[in-house]
Amino acid sequence: MGTRGCTRQDGGFVIIVLLVFMLVAICAFGGLAIDVGKLYVVKSQLRNAADSAALAGAGNLYPSSSVTSPNWGNYTSALNVLRQNKAAGELLQSGDVQYGWWNLATNSWEVGSPVSGGVVPLLNRQGYCSEPPQGPCTPTSACPAGAVCIFTNLAAGVTATVSKSAGINGGPVPAPFAGVLGSKAFEVGMANTPSTAVIGPTGGVPSGVYPFAITKDTADYWAGRLNQPAYLDLINHGADPYRGQWATFDGTNNVPVIDKLLAASKTALSIGVDKVHIASGEKAALFDDVKINADVLLPVVATDHFNYNGDPVLTGFIGFHIDSVDTPNFRMRGSFIRLKAPPGSHAGGPSYGVISYPYLVQ
Numbered sequence: 001m002g003t004r005g006c007t008r009q010d011g012g013f014v015i016i017v018l019l020v021f022m023l024v025a026i027c028a029f030g031g032l033a034i035d036v037g038k039l040y041v042v043k044s045q046l047r048n049a050a051d052s053a054a055l056a057g058a059g060n061l062y063p064s065s066s067v068t069s070p071n072w073g074n075y076t077s078a079l080n081v082l083r084q085n086k087a088a089g090e091l092l093q094s095g096d097v098q099y100g101w102w103n104l105a106t107n108s109w110e111v112g113s114p115v116s117g118g119v120v121p122l123l124n125r126q127g128y129c130s131e132p133p134q135g136p137c138t139p140t141s142a143c144p145a146g147a148v149c150i151f152t153n154l155a156a157g158v159t160a161t162v163s164k165s166a167g168i169n170g171g172p173v174p175a176p177f178a179g180v181l182g183s184k185a186f187e188v189g190m191a192n193t194p195s196t197a198v199i200g201p202t203g204g205v206p207s208g209v210y211p212f213a214i215t216k217d218t219a220d221y222w223a224g225r226l227n228q229p230a231y232l233d234l235i236n237h238g239a240d241p242y243r244g245q246w247a248t249f250d251g252t253n254n255v256p257v258i259d260k261l262l263a264a265s266k267t268a269l270s271i272g273v274d275k276v277h278i279a280s281g282e283k284a285a286l287f288d289d290v291k292i293n294a295d296v297l298l299p300v301v302a303t304d305h306f307n308y309n310g311d312p313v314l315t316g317f318i319g320f321h322i323d324s325v326d327t328p329n330f331r332m333r334g335s336f337i338r339l340k341a342p343p344g345s346h347a348g349g350p351s352y353g354v355i356s357y358p359y360l361v362q
Contacts (some may be wrong), residue, residue, distance in 0.1 A: 042088045042164065042173050049085035049092055050160040050195035051360060056081040057097060058160030058197035058358035069351075070156035070199075074101040074121055078158050087162075090170045095162035102157035102198045102361060104348050114159050155200035155347035155362070185326040196362035201355060202317050202341040203348025206269035209317070210262035210296035212332075213247040213276050215240055215303040219318045222336040223352045232320075234282055234330040240303065244332075246286060247299060253279045253309065255286060262289050269299065271281070271314045271349050276301050280308040287327040294322050295339060297354065318352040 026054050057078025061070035079096045100113025100120045112121035164173055214232065221241035222230060232238070235245040246258050249267040258279065261267075276299050298320050305312035319339025325332055338353040345356040 011197075020063070029033040032168065038088075039173055044163050045085070045087040046092075046164070046276040047195065049082055049087065050095065050162050051197075052085060053078040053082040053095065053097065053160040054158050054164075054195040054197035055358045055360065057099065057160065058156065058199045061106060061156045061158070061199055062101070062355045072099055072156075075158050078160050082160065082162060087164060087169065088173050092162060092169050094146040094168060095160055097158065097160045099156070099158045101154045102196065103153055104155055104198075104203075104361075105153045107155075109159075109359065114157070153348070155198035155356075156199040157196055157360070159194045159196040192360065195360065197358045197360050198347055199356055199358040200347030201349040201351045202345050203356070204268070204273075204346045205297070205317065205342050206268045207264075207266045208297055208342040209250075209265050209267065209269050209299050210320075211247050211248070211258045211265065212260075212296075213246050213278060213299045213301050213306070214244040214318070215243060215306045216300055216315055217303045218243065219300040219316060219350075221350050223318065226336050226338055226353055228335055229333075230320075230335050231278075231331050231333045235278070235306070235308070236282075237330050244298070245308075246281075246283050248277045248279060249274065251277045251311065253277065253281075255283055258283065258286055259289055262286065262291075269314055272315055274314050275311045276314050278306060278308060278310045278312070282330055284327060287325050287330070287332075288331065290322060290325050292322060292324060295337060296320050296322060297339060297341070300350075300352065316352050317354045319354050 001143055015248075057075045060074035060077040061072065063071055063074060075097060079095065082092055082095045082097070096116075098114035098116050100115055101110035102113070103110045104109075162169065164170060166172065212232070218232075218241040231242060232244040233242055237243070248257050248261065249265075249269060250257075278301070296319070298318050299314055300316035300318055301312035302315055319337045320332075321334045321337045322332055323334040336353070338355075341354050341356045343357050346359060347356045
């Protein structure tokens with residue numbers, strides 16, 4: 001008896017079986033793709049929540065009542081912001097928030113930081129000299145004559161991490177299609193990459209610096225007397241702490257350049273890096289273009305290098321409110337004030353009451 005060959009009906013059955021398996025596989029992989037996509041979305045939501053929390057916490061470390069040091073207790077505002085965010089459709093309830101000193105030079109936490117409560121140790125206050133040789137210095141190590149120690153290595157920071165795991169923020173994220181692999185829910189967190197934001201006395205700005213420089217001695221004097229009546233005379237009409245001088249940031253020395261800077265300075269400046277050109281002459285016509293009732297950001301330079309056509313290194317920023325101008329006497333009247341630096345500014349400067357915007361470093 002001969003064997004029966006495969007019929008066309010048998011071949012059709014095999015094809016149908018293969019199609020069924022292929023559809024099951026496609027559905028399974030499609031389901032896994034949905035689960036994986038959902039996990040990535042939740043991870044992104046957790047990251048955004050932690051970023052927002054860190055920025056809010058850092059932004060409140062320097063309240064309006066503080067000038068020289070952060071108010072560490074305000075870090076709790078990070079938790080308030082965290083709880084306003086959702087992940088996987090649910091409001092977040094908890095996260096790990098800490099605070100402390102961030103080392104801008106090493107881009108890492110300073111020794112003893114961060115902490116979850118109590119006093120933050122300050123162990124490594126370092127800087128560098130404003131004039132060559134620009135070596136490192138500390139509060140107890142002096143710079144060469146005519147130079148000052150610029151403390152730039154530390155900023156106040158807040159770090160935040162958040163996750164969805166067992167017993168935390170609603171538990172692991174459901175992943176029903178992944179059940180074929182033996183797991184129907186996955187914990188989602190931020191692994192070893194917490195969100196960290198910092199803030200502090202301004203060390204650099206993207207723009208907005210007023211073309212009128214003052215000395216470090218003047219800034220040191222008025223930083224402890226903010227909002228008190230003050231005035232500034234031109235360099236050859238006054239003495240510290242009541243003098244300043246027209247300045248540029250590209251080495252030029254003429255009225256049109258300074259006049260444009262009065263209207264809108266777009267020069268990015270960083271302390272210890274950029275130089276300020278001290279313009280010569282009184283340039284009385286410029287006083288006619290000074291805006292009254294305006295808040296301005298003044299550059300601060302080393303006192304011993306404050307002279308006509310000098311190019312001292314920028315050592316800080318300080319805010320000044322202009323009330324009036326006395327052109328015949330080459331004088332601006334007003335008061336030194338606490339001022340928020342322009343968006344895009346960064347920390348790392350002396351405490352003159354100009355605070356950077358909070359920004360993420362991690």
